[in-house]
Amino acid sequence: MSVWVLHPSHFTTVVLFALFASTVFGITQRETPRNMIRYGIYCFVLFVAAAIALSWLMYFIAR
Amino acid sequence: MRYSQKCMATEENKTAAGVGSQPASQEGFVYLPLIAGWLVPGGGHFLLRKWGRGALLAAAILGMFVLGLAMQGKVYASAHDILDILGLVGDLGNGLPYVISRMLGLGDVQVQVTTADYGTRFIVVAGLLNVIAAVDAHNLRTGRKS
Numbered sequence: 001m002s003v004w005v006l007h008p009s010h011f012t013t014v015v016l017f018a019l020f021a022s023t024v025f026g027i028t029q030r031e032t033p034r035n036m037i038r039y040g041i042y043c044f045v046l047f048v049a050a051a052i053a054l055s056w057l058m059y060f061i062a063r
Numbered sequence: 064m065r066y067s068q069k070c071m072a073t074e075e076n077k078t079a080a081g082v083g084s085q086p087a088s089q090e091g092f093v094y095l096p097l098i099a100g101w102l103v104p105g106g107g108h109f110l111l112r113k114w115g116r117g118a119l120l121a122a123a124i125l126g127m128f129v130l131g132l133a134m135q136g137k138v139y140a141s142a143h144d145i146l147d148i149l150g151l152v153g154d155l156g157n158g159l160p161y162v163i164s165r166m167l168g169l170g171d172v173q174v175q176v177t178t179a180d181y182g183t184r185f186i187v188v189a190g191l192l193n194v195i196a197a198v199d200a201h202n203l204r205t206g207r208k209s
Binding site for chain 1: 116122123124126130132133134135178181188189195196198199208209
């Protein structure tokens with residue numbers, strides 16, 4: 001089972017999380033394929049941007 | 064005063080207008096896509112012949128679940144406090160993948176490394192996303208969404 005153990009970085013985890021969640025959000029929250037893709041990309045960008053912004057915020061709070 | 068049934072909703076006119084006739088996918092138990100979607104990620108959409116959407120949902124949800132297991136995430140088996148209960152409810156949203164992982168003893172019992180904490184969240188969120196996908200399949204079945 002040790003072959004299947006993964007230790008991705010925090011950022012990789014954020015990107016993977018954003019990718020999977022925005023895929024499901026895009027498909028389920030919009031009706032036409034075009035709007036699904038647009039909403040999926042919108043959610044992905046928001047997920048990643050929010051994670052980066054909050055990370056910098058916490059970096060400065062910790063100092 | 065004379066009344067005419069020419070344009071009224073008689074059985075003949077209903078049939079001619081196509082009222083009451085449903086496609087094959089719209090017949091049967093109305094909650095079947097919801098239950099199938101919960102048990103098998105994307106299953107509800109496959110049942111409604113939405114192959115592309117079903118495949119993408121299955122890939123996203125199963126991918127997240129498998130990555131969570133690979134990150135040594137915890138699979139909740141019992142609940143001792145409120146956070147455990149919430150985690151267990153999220154895990155149960157995965158349907159059959161959760162049952163299979165429990166049967167095979169996959170996932171860690173205790174979180175020991177940082178990535179295992181991420182993995183635990185991946186498994187819980189995969190279950191919650193699966194519930195959203197199953198409800199979407201139900202909405203497609205009832206005609207609330209096209």
